[in-house]
Amino acid sequence: MKNLDLFEDKKGDEKIMSLWEIFVLMMVGVGIVVGVLVYYSASIDVRETEINLLYEKIALCLNEDGYLADDYFELGNKNEEEVLNIFEKCNLNPNVIFDTSDFYFEARLYDENGIVGEPIVGGSTLHQTNCQILEDTGAKGKEFAKCLKIREPIKFEINGESKNGVLEIRTASNQRGSRISTGQ
Amino acid sequence: MKKRRSLIVDKSGEIGDTMYPVIIRALVYLLFFSAILYFVYKSATGALVYEQAYAKEIGLMLDKARPGTTFSIDFEKALEVAEKNDALVERIVEINSELGYVKIRLANEGGYEFRFFNNYKIENEIDEENKRLIIRVVEELA
Numbered sequence: 001m002k003n004l005d006l007f008e009d010k011k012g013d014e015k016i017m018s019l020w021e022i023f024v025l026m027m028v029g030v031g032i033v034v035g036v037l038v039y040y041s042a043s044i045d046v047r048e049t050e051i052n053l054l055y056e057k058i059a060l061c062l063n064e065d066g067y068l069a070d071d072y073f074e075l076g077n078k079n080e081e082e083v084l085n086i087f088e089k090c091n092l093n094p095n096v097i098f099d100t101s102d103f104y105f106e107a108r109l110y111d112e113n114g115i116v117g118e119p120i121v122g123g124s125t126l127h128q129t130n131c132q133i134l135e136d137t138g139a140k141g142k143e144f145a146k147c148l149k150i151r152e153p154i155k156f157e158i159n160g161e162s163k164n165g166v167l168e169i170r171t172a173s174n175q176r177g178s179r180i181s182t183g184q
Numbered sequence: 185m186k187k188r189r190s191l192i193v194d195k196s197g198e199i200g201d202t203m204y205p206v207i208i209r210a211l212v213y214l215l216f217f218s219a220i221l222y223f224v225y226k227s228a229t230g231a232l233v234y235e236q237a238y239a240k241e242i243g244l245m246l247d248k249a250r251p252g253t254t255f256s257i258d259f260e261k262a263l264e265v266a267e268k269n270d271a272l273v274e275r276i277v278e279i280n281s282e283l284g285y286v287k288i289r290l291a292n293e294g295g296y297e298f299r300f301f302n303n304y305k306i307e308n309e310i311d312e313e314n315k316r317l318i319i320r321v322v323e324e325l326a
Contacts, residue, residue: 016205017212025216032220040227046240053247054301091324093303096284100299177240180287180295 043176047146050103050173055148058105058169061090062120068109068156068167073117086120097123102175104128104145109156111165116158127172145174234265235296239288242279242319243298246286249321251304260315265290273310277317281306 062069075086087094097103104123109116121128131147134140147170154167227233238259245255266276269291278287281304289295305322 016208025213029216029220033223036224036227040230040232044236044240046244049244050247053244057247057302087303091303093282093284093301095282096299096301102299103301175299177236177243177296177298180289180297 045176047173047175050175051146051148051171054103054105054171054173055150055169057092058090058107058171059150059152059167062107062169063152063154063167066153066155068154068165072109072120072156073158075120086122092122094122100175101126102145102173104131104170104172106170108168109154109165110168111163116156116165123172127174128170131170131172145172147172229265231265231269231271231290231294234262235288235290235294238262238290239286239296239298242277242286242288242317243300245319246279246300246304246306246321247302249302249304251321251323253321255317255319255321257317257319258315259310259317262288262290262317263310263312263315273312276310277308279306279308279319 062072069089071085071089075089086092087097097105101124104125104127105121106128107120127145127147130141130144131149134144134147135149149168149170151166151168154165156163156165238257242257245257249255262276263273266273266289271289271291275289278289279285280287284301284303285297285299287295287297302321304324307320307322309318310316311318
């Protein structure tokens with residue numbers, strides 16, 4: 001019986017490309033395509049800008065050159081009618097703030113004894129909780145809304161008495177925008 | 185006596201034995217990477233990127249705007265992409281002041297939507313000649 005050596009009788013044609021080479025090439029191609037699609041469909045994050053714009057808008061209508069707006073105490077959120085006042089006063093669109101659940105804002109007035117009057121609140125209160133958690137723990141949640149809290153000194157009048165206080169405004173946004181599906 | 189053979193002499197052979205597989209392989213690689221580069225280029229300059237960028241840019245502008253403001257935005261790239269995708273010019277920008285959204289469509293299918301919280305009446309038109317988008321913040325909504 002003829003003893004076959006490992007290297008004998010191993011004849012073969014030279015192939016243009018081996019299966020393994022085609023597989024590697026395909027994997028490289030799929031990798032690049034997936035990478036490009038993920039990169040270019042990624043969302044541009046403008047939430048930081050939005051919370052600053054929302055803060056600016058609320059601050060401009062509640063803080064009138066260092067003095068609290070005269071009708072601040074009528075802008076509480078006891079009922080829907082009163083909630084709408086802050087939207088009218090600051091030209092905010094309630095359809096967007098309430099319907100999308102992407103936004104939240106809150107304004108509180110403090111004097112040396114604590115909070116004065118009712119806080120003015122609008123939007124999704126879920127963000128209020130999340131922002132508080134982020135603030136307390138210092139954690140950074142990628143899926144949580146972006147939050148902003150600014151305190152500014154303010155003069156106000158209550159019961160005929162002039163006082164110095166602090167106006168605290170919190171804003172939050174979790175708007176990422178959305179792709180429109182076909183036909184919309 | 186064994187004849188000494190130089191490196192060059194007696195190396196005859198058919199050119200097809202060695203060169204054709206190399207050329208074909210090189211062509212396959214060239215085609216493959218050209219296709220990949222073309223795909224990356226199309227993705228980078230396609231509707232997907234510009235729809236989102238324009239929608240967010242306009243949305244943020246409207247958030248900051250006050251009544252009486254007029255914006256004139258360079259819209260050349262948007263018109264170019266829309267033309268490439270056969271999108272209708274009148275459908276490119278849709279701004280709804282009451283519901284507070286801006287939609288940008290640079291292709292026949294899909295698009296991008298972004299919400300703005302300012303409560304003003306907005307008017308917009310595309311100046312095709314100068315390739316600009318004109319947005320006017322007119323007045324407060326009732």
